[in-house]
Amino acid sequence: MIKISKLAKKFKIENPKKLSEQDKKDPRLQGRFFHSVKNVQLYCEQGEVLGLLGPNGAGKTTTLRVLSTALQADEGSIFIGDTDVINNPVEARKKIGFLSGSTGLYGRLTGRENIAYFGRLNGMSDADISAKVEQLADQLDMHTFLDRRSENYSTGMKQKTSIARAVVHNPKVVVLDEPTTGLDIMAANTVIEFIKSLKAAGVPVIFSTHHLDEVSELCDKVAVIDYGETSFEGSVDEFKQQSNEGLHAAFMACLNRGEKQ
Numbered sequence: 001m002i003k004i005s006k007l008a009k010k011f012k013i014e015n016p017k018k019l020s021e022q023d024k025k026d027p028r029l030q031g032r033f034f035h036s037v038k039n040v041q042l043y044c045e046q047g048e049v050l051g052l053l054g055p056n057g058a059g060k061t062t063t064l065r066v067l068s069t070a071l072q073a074d075e076g077s078i079f080i081g082d083t084d085v086i087n088n089p090v091e092a093r094k095k096i097g098f099l100s101g102s103t104g105l106y107g108r109l110t111g112r113e114n115i116a117y118f119g120r121l122n123g124m125s126d127a128d129i130s131a132k133v134e135q136l137a138d139q140l141d142m143h144t145f146l147d148r149r150s151e152n153y154s155t156g157m158k159q160k161t162s163i164a165r166a167v168v169h170n171p172k173v174v175v176l177d178e179p180t181t182g183l184d185i186m187a188a189n190t191v192i193e194f195i196k197s198l199k200a201a202g203v204p205v206i207f208s209t210h211h212l213d214e215v216s217e218l219c220d221k222v223a224v225i226d227y228g229e230t231s232f233e234g235s236v237d238e239f240k241q242q243s244n245e246g247l248h249a250a251f252m253a254c255l256n257r258g259e260k261q
């Protein structure tokens with residue numbers, strides 16, 4: 001179970017001149033601080049997949065980075081089962097598999113070595129790592145490139161390796177930031193099937209996406225973040241009911257942008 005309540009995270013702006021034009025006009029910019037996440041809540045039960053939606057800059061990545069302990073929250077609470085993530089980040093980290101958009105692979109290592117390295121960091125035995133890498137290579141269709149140096153991997157190969165690395169230690173929950181962005185249809189499909197296998201194994205998965213068809217196919221729940229606040233949280237059916245003109249219109253109906261601009 002993952003439960004986020006009233007989460008807030010702001011960043012100090014060291015150089016206001018470097019802000020993007022969009023950020024300069026954003027109501028979350030207050031003095032020297034940009035309040036990226038102001039009031040986010042979401043809840044994902046055992047075996048559920050939650051799709052995190054929101055326009056560019058809404059605060060999805062910031063939320064997922066706080067959830068995965070890469071960033072510290074300013075306010076709010078996060079629980080993974082009984083574990084208080086904000087007060088026990090070291091314990092929480094062992095329970096989380098996190099795919100971030102920004103973490104690179106070690107180019108001089110092969111895919112297998114990259115994944116094994118993370119397994120070792122998580123205290124796994126060599127035998128357990130070998131067995132798990134084989135299983136993940138089957139699931140993510142990685143055998144043809146697994147023993148090549150990762151520096152020349154395609155985007156899809158890199159993403160599959162990063163996903164395998166994120167879950168090698170059998171985390172209790174999995175958090176994926178835009179896992180299919182930039183992938184071709186086959187690689188995206190492999191990743192979607194992999195998320196389905198996590199769900200089947202009872203692992204809660206939260207993933208951010210801009211692809212509404214993935215939400216429809218994969219998710220039990222949807223949360224929409226707009227200007228750093230959860231503007232919708234509910235089941236996929238409830239999300240679809242936000243409009244009778246399709247998923248895109250349902251998403252737009254969750255934003256209420258006009259009220260804030």
Ligand SMILES: Nc1ncnc2c1ncn2[C@@H]1O[C@H](COP(=O)(O)OP(=O)(O)OP(=O)(O)O)[C@@H](O)[C@H]1O
Nearest residue numbers: 011023034036054055056057058059060061062063
């Ligand atoms: N370190 C930082 N310092 C200042 N502002 C930041 C920082 N990190 C993020 N922001 C701002 O916080 C807002 C939320 O960013 P975030 O990356 O969480 O959005 P997102 O919903 O993931 O967007 P996208 O869909 O484009 O990936 C953006 O306006 C961004 O510019």
